Amino acid sequence: MTSLKVSVGSSHRRKPVSRFRRDLDSGFRRNDGIKKSDPARRLCHSNCNFQASVDPRPSVIEERLKKVKRIIAVTGWKGGIGKSVIACALALLLAKKGYKTGLFDLDFAGASDHIILGAGGLFPKEEKGLEPPLFEGVKFMSVVFFSENKAVPLRGANVSDAIIELLAITQWGELDFLVLDMPPGINDAALDVLRFAGKAEVLAVTTPSVIARDVLARSLVLYRGLKAPVLGVLENMARGPAPKGIAARLRFDPGLEAALGHPAALIKTAFCRDLISALKILKLEE
């Protein structure tokens, strides 16, 4: 009989490793499909100090976000709770208050910020990367610029790859705020964004629904585990008495739908008035 000895709670301490090496070891940096027979491998000689397929893009993401003072990740784990409308309205309001603001629609499967803003016919400028077009005072980046508004059937790793590509090549420049409209739920893409945008503060969105609240509670536990600071919880479509743990409430506004696609009308809605009140509570303005 063969016995298998399993060591639990090893006393060996992990050696500190560089971010580069850690990423390689964890297999995060994608293998670009280089096989042993590939020319890319054959060119490697025995005197190589290092031989592997390394994704260089993560190395430059920090540089791209260096001049961004605050990153606000608008998250919500349930679909249809108004996360994108809040992200767009927040970006518009911050820009209107004179803050240099960017908005990045990371919801690849359901990109909709361009519809909420009414931002058609835009394309980034190519200048040592991509400079997001300015719309209503907001630097705006979205995958729809590259998809011609077609469905993009991407699997998890592909979404992650596309987001890393855009994070690596987008030149945001100086910003007071970069608002991220996060993909719903927590998946490869959302985890990668929180990992690369290290200084991101989470603005969690929920609704009065018991389902949304339950999912929210789980998400907050995870954000704590990921050491992602939570700015606060916004309750959208609020009604009835305020539940515990909610930083600010946005009342249901029947006039909101008609204002979508019209930024000037959007920022005058009751929804936006509630959001303006929330800015101070959430410490998003001085």
Add this chain to the structure above:
Amino acid sequence: MHEWALAESVIKAAVEHAGAEKLKKLKETGVVFGGLQAIDKDVFVFALEEMRKQFPCAKACKFKIIKQPAAFRCKACSHEFTLKGLKKTKDEAEFIHFVPEMAHAFLKCPKCKSPDFEISAGRGVSISYIKGNR
């Protein structure tokens, strides 16, 4: 030119690696160009030449460009195919150039027409090897 942004990532990653491996000087870096992204080699190499001056350990580093053809595998019918014969407009090619994953919006498996395929090789830019002195 967005080649500059990618070239910057290559230099930074190579320099980061040099630091992690305690290399004082980088001699050569192998850079793989995936056929799908269709990077402009001249612009990319020019950007590398210009930017390496900013990094003392990469000043003398040579960059060897290795072209890798794009290859795909259909998730629906397992058919393996290449870019050859796949039709795309000039605009679609440009979108794929910026974000290679956009291939899923514009390209289809030539056998079963499914857009659900895997980019098995030659997606974009990667580093394949690094040589340097300790």
